[in-house]
Structure formats: C-alpha cells, structure tokens
Amino acid sequence: MNSTPADIPLAYFKGVGATRAQVLASELGLTSAWEALQCYPFRYIDRSRFYKIGELQDSGSDVQIIGRITQMKLVPMKRGKRLVAYLQDDTGTLELVWFRGYKYIQEQLKSGEVYVAFGRLNRYQSQWNMAHPELELKSKFEQQQRSSLQPVYPSTEILGKKGITQRLFRAIQQQAFQQCRAGLKEVLPPNLIVRLQLIGREEAFRHIHFPENADLLAKARFRLKFEEFFFMQLHLLTKNIQHKQRIKGLPFEKVGNYFGDFYQNHLPFELTGAQKRVVKEIRNDLGKPIQMNRLLQGDVGSGKTMVALLSMLLAVDNGFQACLMAPTEILAQQHYKGLTELLEPLGLEIGLLTGSVSKKDRQPLLEGLASGELKLIVGTHALLEKQVEFKQLGLAIIDEQHRFGVAQRSKLWKKNSIPPHILVMTATPIPRTLAMSVYGDLDNSVIDEMPPGRKPVKTEHWFDKNRLKMIQFLKQEIAKGRQAYIVYPLIQESSKMDYKDLMDGYESISRDFPQPQYQISIVHGQMKAEDKEFEMQRFVRGETQIMVATTVIEVGVNVPNASVMVIESAERFGLSQLHQLRGRVGRGADQSxxxxxxxxxxxxxxxxxxxxxxxxxxxxxxxxxxxxxRGPGDLLGTQQSGVLQLKIADLVKDNPILKRARSEAFDILKDDPKLEKPEHQLMKRQYQLLYSDKALWGYIS
Structure with a gap:
C-alpha cells in the first residue's frame, strides 16, 4: 500500500452526508478522509479549567462553566425566533442563546438538570451570554475520558449555518483517523527517526488531533512539520541535482581579452570582497558543460550590475552573446546607459531593445543579434518576442527576477539549441527561509558587503505636523546644490483612503517651491513613455531640483546628486518598497x-x-x-506563493525545523542521489507520490 491512506469521500461519514460534504469541499477544499486528516487544528483550548459565572471578565474568550438550567423561553425577533436558556451557578446567571436549530435544542434540553456549557463568551447590556454553546450533561461529561486540550479547526460562517460545528469537526476527524490509520505507514528512514527522536507517523496524526497532553502534542507537531519541510527540500535539492545531470550547458573555457582588459585597466572602483567571491562562483559555474542556474542577491547599491557585466564579458570572450533583461523600460535604459559608459574603453557595442524602440531602429538590432555581430543587448520583455533571434546566446541575466513569470523566463531557453546559462538577480533581499524554499533548487550567491566610502542614509520618521520642517529642510539641501525625490502612494484621489495623492501633492509642492527659483519634475506610471523619459532626463541633468513621483522610481533611477527621499503616507508602503525607495539616494559622496x-x-x-x-x-x-x-504569500505575490502550500509548517516560526530538514535531505542525497538504498525506498515512494505531478519549473531559473 502507498503511504497515502485510502481516500474515502466525506459524504459517507456519519453526520456529514452529501450537502455538508459539498460545503466542506467549497469552503475548506476537503473531500476525503485523507484531506480531512490533513486539516490540522490551528489552536487548542484547555478544557481542564472551569469558570464561575461571577468571575467572568474577558468577552470573546472561550470558557467552560458548570451550572443548572433554570428556565427556557422562545423570544420573537424581526425574522424568526431565538431560544434563550438560563444557566445558573452559585455566583450568577449566564444566558445561553440559539438562533437556529432551537427546536431540536428545546426538545433535548432538560430544565433543572446540571450541564457543562462550553463556548465563546459575549457581553450584551451588562449580561453575559454564550451563543450556540456545546452542552453536555455533567453526569455524562464526567463518565468520558478526554484530553484537556481540545482542538479548534478552521471554520466559516457558511459552515456554521450548515451545522458543521467544532464538535462535528472533531467527530469527522475521529472517523477520518480510523479510516486512514492502516495507511499511515512510516515514510522516513529508520536512522533519521532514531537520530531526531521523532515519534511514529501514526502517533503523530493521532496526537495532533487528539492530544493526551501538551508534551505529546509538541512531539506530534514537530514530527509533522519536519516531514512536510523534509519532502519539500528533498524535491528542491533533487531538482538541483537533476538539473546538473540533465541540462547541458555551454562551457566558457577561457578568461579572454575583454574580461582581462576591463578587470585590469578599466574597473571604476576596487571590487568588494563579496563581489570578488560571487564573480569566482559564477566563473566556476560557467566553466562547466552544465547550465548555470544561479540566484544573485544583493542589497540596493551593492554592485550587482558590475558582477553582471563581468559575467557578460566572459560570454563574449568565449564567442557567445549575452542579454540582460529588466522588468521596466526605465530600468532597462538605466542599465544600457551605465553599461555603455563602462564598455566604451573596450570598443564593445551594446544594444537596447524595448517596446518603445521604433521599427526603423529595431531592424539593425535584430539583424545584429541574428548574425552574431551584436554581442550584448539590454532589454525588457521585448527580448522574448519570436522575431528576436540570437546566433549563439550563451548567458541570459534577468534583473529583478520576481517581476517575471516562470513561463516568460522559459522563452529565453528557446533562444539557443543548448540553453543559455541563467543568472537571476534581485535587489529585494530574500529572507533565508524563502531562499531555501522557493529558490531552494537554485545555487545562491549573496553580495553582503557594500562598497567602501558609502555613507548610510539617515532615516527619520516625521508626522504631518512636521511638514513645514520638511519643506525647510528640502530648501536647505537644494541650496547646497542637491536634489530631492517626493514619492506618493496614489496617482488620483481615492474616496476610500485618506492618503495624499500625487496631483494634490504636486500642486502643494509647487506653491512651496515657486518658479522660477525652483523647477519640479513629475513622473508616474500613467504617463507616456516618452513624457516620462523627458521628465526623468531633466532631473538627471539637474535641470529640476525636485522629482514628484509614484513608486515608478522604485528601481532604475540613479542620480548621485539626489540626497533626500521624502516618502509621503509612508504607512501605505510595504517594508520592501520603503527600502527600495530609500536606495534611490545615498549614491553620491554627500550625506543623504x-x-x-x-x-x-x-x-x-x-x-x-x-x-x-x-x-x-x-x-x-x-x-x-x-x-x-506579511507572511510568505504576500511577500512572493501570486506567481510563486503557490510553491509554499504548507499544511502545518510555518516558514517564519519554524525556521530551525526548516534548516534541519534541508540539512538532513542534503546529507541523504549526497550519500544516495537516486535514493536506491533499501532503507530509502519508502521515502522515495512517498516523494514520488507527493511530487510526481510537479513540473520541473526549477530548471527555468
């Protein structure tokens, strides 16, 4: 039998039936016993404590009370009725309320009997109440052996309306466990289980849903989280191994004149130790007949572009072409301008291909790439178009890679009979946990050192009352010959949000900085490309002192003379955006x-x-x-967050477990890359079961 238990539809479960099964499928995506068993509790309630009504304090908390039912009555409402029962102990009275199913409750409930009531506490007009509580006769409650830790499962309003209560959910899990129990075979190697002192798989599933005590619950959670991370890492590391075995690459066997001349004679500054280390890692990759698939991370201003240029020169030295693809026209133009200046002493031409390049200017570029005369090109998505053909594309560099979909990037593979080497770069640092998970199949390089002499940007948080102070500060900096950015979150006024919008801001700034003494540029995403470029260039040339903009300037603007970045409604921006925007200043020698x-x-x-x-x-x-x-889903966006559909593990909270899982998976694959050893067969079968339908997109950076 496979390690995944037999799937019995939930419609056949006692208390479920066809209608509720349909609701469970639509609301929680649960259709079978195995899926239900993998719907884990998100918290546990301590049922060992009983409260007195007189000591109740916190509205919204779950409490358990013993009391006698003294009275019941039906109360008419605008729509229908509600049933109210009064539960009394020696300290006070609690109202129990039912808005639906009250006929059944009224028939079952016995006035004068002592019950255990459990539920969410509410306070209305100085009276405590509990809506739709779990009720059990005290005599019956005391007869049952139960854990003091009661699981709480995900729920929705629709589930509640259909009678799928927490009590029913627990009953479903008891049935699911019994149905799946025989199939809960061990999937991890015996020596790994012993070394990590893991409890068995069947035990883990039992104690995650029906914990006898806190210690067994902790062991169950660790086991299931480790297993989830372990198979994810096994998959990512296997992809990396398979990539190196299957995907042939173009070996760059020599370091030639272009690289040597530039490195020895034309470097504008001494490389940092981190840049040298990363160049060495890339050179090592490019020298092999295996396609490089490397992620290059580096903070804003750490010098990734220089590493990219040196890599491109290695391609040219070996008779190949190289391209650098950027997500926006502004960034592509910025790269083109910077690389053109750096390559000038070498007499090496570089092209620029974006959506706004005219047909007349485009034709020579296409011909140069097809013939091989044009060795280097920078571009946007335009590089992916069918008519763009390379004679021998050896290296594709993708900047701000998270802005491109995997399917888009895969088009670069088809630009050569043997896929080009791939270097993906990001100036948005990726937390280590995400790098190990989403990009765990890529080789990873990090530039973790800034060029010497750069002064840290002084960052201050001011409230709106400091606006005059901010204006005065800008005037002082402009008087020194500096320039400033003022960034707004919105382009047009939003009725829903109380944030400064760009157009109002522009008018206000124009009043505070009148012409002809001051000149102001304005740039936003809805402008035509040529208008945007015109305004950008005015600022770059120093013809305007202030640029009022939206986050369109987040990447791709490099003006060393700009020393101030003002971010309006800063609370509206995410941390990553704020950090990227701050990176637009601090590029010169002056304090920013x-x-x-x-x-x-x-x-x-x-x-x-x-x-x-x-x-x-x-x-x-x-x-x-x-x-x-924000969590990994928001951080990655929709394109890649699907990689992390974890059922119990948490990338943020369970970082140590993730690291251990990756380390164990790495050691196993290092010793047995094809998982051929007898002790690895159950693990291999489980891995194939989990990942047989996953496309190896990781080959495509």
Missing amino acids: YCILMSSYKLSDEAKTRMSTMVNSQDGFQIAEVDLQL
Whole structure:
C-alpha cells in the first residue's frame, strides 16, 4: 500500500452526508478522509479549567462553566425566533442563546438538570451570554475520558449555518483517523527517526488531533512539520541535482581579452570582497558543460550590475552573446546607459531593445543579434518576442527576477539549441527561509558587503505636523546644490483612503517651491513613455531640483546628486518598497536622508515598519521583518506563493525545523542521489507520490 491512506469521500461519514460534504469541499477544499486528516487544528483550548459565572471578565474568550438550567423561553425577533436558556451557578446567571436549530435544542434540553456549557463568551447590556454553546450533561461529561486540550479547526460562517460545528469537526476527524490509520505507514528512514527522536507517523496524526497532553502534542507537531519541510527540500535539492545531470550547458573555457582588459585597466572602483567571491562562483559555474542556474542577491547599491557585466564579458570572450533583461523600460535604459559608459574603453557595442524602440531602429538590432555581430543587448520583455533571434546566446541575466513569470523566463531557453546559462538577480533581499524554499533548487550567491566610502542614509520618521520642517529642510539641501525625490502612494484621489495623492501633492509642492527659483519634475506610471523619459532626463541633468513621483522610481533611477527621499503616507508602503525607495539616494559622496512622513493614526504593523526603517540599513534584516509581518504569500505575490502550500509548517516560526530538514535531505542525497538504498525506498515512494505531478519549473531559473 502507498503511504497515502485510502481516500474515502466525506459524504459517507456519519453526520456529514452529501450537502455538508459539498460545503466542506467549497469552503475548506476537503473531500476525503485523507484531506480531512490533513486539516490540522490551528489552536487548542484547555478544557481542564472551569469558570464561575461571577468571575467572568474577558468577552470573546472561550470558557467552560458548570451550572443548572433554570428556565427556557422562545423570544420573537424581526425574522424568526431565538431560544434563550438560563444557566445558573452559585455566583450568577449566564444566558445561553440559539438562533437556529432551537427546536431540536428545546426538545433535548432538560430544565433543572446540571450541564457543562462550553463556548465563546459575549457581553450584551451588562449580561453575559454564550451563543450556540456545546452542552453536555455533567453526569455524562464526567463518565468520558478526554484530553484537556481540545482542538479548534478552521471554520466559516457558511459552515456554521450548515451545522458543521467544532464538535462535528472533531467527530469527522475521529472517523477520518480510523479510516486512514492502516495507511499511515512510516515514510522516513529508520536512522533519521532514531537520530531526531521523532515519534511514529501514526502517533503523530493521532496526537495532533487528539492530544493526551501538551508534551505529546509538541512531539506530534514537530514530527509533522519536519516531514512536510523534509519532502519539500528533498524535491528542491533533487531538482538541483537533476538539473546538473540533465541540462547541458555551454562551457566558457577561457578568461579572454575583454574580461582581462576591463578587470585590469578599466574597473571604476576596487571590487568588494563579496563581489570578488560571487564573480569566482559564477566563473566556476560557467566553466562547466552544465547550465548555470544561479540566484544573485544583493542589497540596493551593492554592485550587482558590475558582477553582471563581468559575467557578460566572459560570454563574449568565449564567442557567445549575452542579454540582460529588466522588468521596466526605465530600468532597462538605466542599465544600457551605465553599461555603455563602462564598455566604451573596450570598443564593445551594446544594444537596447524595448517596446518603445521604433521599427526603423529595431531592424539593425535584430539583424545584429541574428548574425552574431551584436554581442550584448539590454532589454525588457521585448527580448522574448519570436522575431528576436540570437546566433549563439550563451548567458541570459534577468534583473529583478520576481517581476517575471516562470513561463516568460522559459522563452529565453528557446533562444539557443543548448540553453543559455541563467543568472537571476534581485535587489529585494530574500529572507533565508524563502531562499531555501522557493529558490531552494537554485545555487545562491549573496553580495553582503557594500562598497567602501558609502555613507548610510539617515532615516527619520516625521508626522504631518512636521511638514513645514520638511519643506525647510528640502530648501536647505537644494541650496547646497542637491536634489530631492517626493514619492506618493496614489496617482488620483481615492474616496476610500485618506492618503495624499500625487496631483494634490504636486500642486502643494509647487506653491512651496515657486518658479522660477525652483523647477519640479513629475513622473508616474500613467504617463507616456516618452513624457516620462523627458521628465526623468531633466532631473538627471539637474535641470529640476525636485522629482514628484509614484513608486515608478522604485528601481532604475540613479542620480548621485539626489540626497533626500521624502516618502509621503509612508504607512501605505510595504517594508520592501520603503527600502527600495530609500536606495534611490545615498549614491553620491554627500550625506543623504530618507524622511518617512505619516499621519498619527498608525497600526501596530505600520509602527513596526517605521521603526525598522529608522533603525536598520540592512536589506536582509528588513526582509526578515517583512516576512514576519506579511507572511510568505504576500511577500512572493501570486506567481510563486503557490510553491509554499504548507499544511502545518510555518516558514517564519519554524525556521530551525526548516534548516534541519534541508540539512538532513542534503546529507541523504549526497550519500544516495537516486535514493536506491533499501532503507530509502519508502521515502522515495512517498516523494514520488507527493511530487510526481510537479513540473520541473526549477530548471527555468
């Protein structure tokens, strides 16, 4: 039998039936016994404690009370009726209320009897009440042996209306466990179970749903979380191994004149130790007949573009072409301009292909790429178009890779008979837990060192009452010959949100900084590309002192003379965006500043974001806080969050378990890469069961 138990439809379960089964499927995605068993409790309630009615304090908490039913009555409402029963102990009276199913309750409930009532406490007009409580005769309650820890399962309003209560859910889990029990075979190697002192798989499922005590619950949770992470990491590491075995690459066997000349004579600055280390890692990859599949992480301003250029020169030295793909036209133009200046001493031409390049200018580029005369090109999605053909594309570099879908990136593979080497770069630091999970099949390089001489950007959080102070500060910086950005979250006024919008802001700034003394640029996503570029260039040339913009300038603008970044309604932005925006300043030798403007009304999360920005310059540390605040799904967006459909493990809270699981999976694959040993057969079968339908998208960066 496979390690996954037999799937019995929930419609056949006692208390469920066809209608409730349909609701469980639509609301929670549960259709079978095995799926139900993997719907884990999200918390547990201590049922060992009983409260007196007179000592009740917290509305909204779950409590358990022993009392006698003294009275019952039906109370008419605008729509239908409600049943009210009064539960009394020696300290007071509690109202028990039912808005539905009250006829059945009225028939079952016995006035004068002593009951155990359990449920969510509410207070209405100085009277405590409990809606739809779990009720059991005290005599019956005392006869049953039960755990003091009662599981609480996910629920929705629709489930409640259909009578799928927590009590029914627990009954479903008891049936599911009995149905699946025979199939809960062990799937981890015996020596791993002994080494980590893991409880058995069947035991883990029993104690996660029906814990006898807190210790067994903790062991069950650890076992199931470890198993979930372990098979995920086994999959990612297997993909990496298979990639290196199956996907042939173009070996760059020499370090030639272009690389050597540039490195020896034209580097504009000494590389940092981290840059040298990463270049060495990439050179090592490119020298093998295996396709490189590497992720390059580096904070804003850490020097990823220089590493990219050196990698591209290695391609040219070996007779291949290289492309650099960016998500926006602004960023592509920025890369093109910077690389053109760096390559000028080498006499090496580089092209630029974006959506706004005219047909007339596009034709020579296409011909140059097809003939092989044009060795280097920077572009946007336009590089993926069918008519763009390379003679011999050896290296594809993808900047801000999270902005591209996997299917889009896969089109680059088809630009060559042997797939080009892939280097994906991001200036948005990825928390280590995500790097191990979403990108766990890629080789990972990190530039964790900033170029010397860069002054940290001073970051301050000011409230709206400090607006005059902010204006005065900007005027002082402009008087020194500096420039400033003022960024707004919205383009047009929103009736739902009380945030400064760009157009109002522009008018206000224009009054505070009148012409002809001051010149202001305005840039936002709804402008035509040529208008946007015109305004950008005015700012770059220093013809305007202030750029009023939306987050369109988050990436791709490099003006060393800009020393102030003002972010309006800063509470509206995520940490990653705030950090990226701050990275637009601090690129010159002068002290730079980032001012976070916000209202006084801040959520706890917004306060955390503000204090994190003020106290930290480290993008990786900021990314970790962002992960804790938002969770992996929001951080990754819809394109990649599906990778992390974890049922019990939590990337943020269970980081140590994830690291241990990856380490154990790595050691097993290092010793037995094809999982051929007898002790690995059950594990191999489970892995195939879990991942047989997963496309190896990881091959495509």
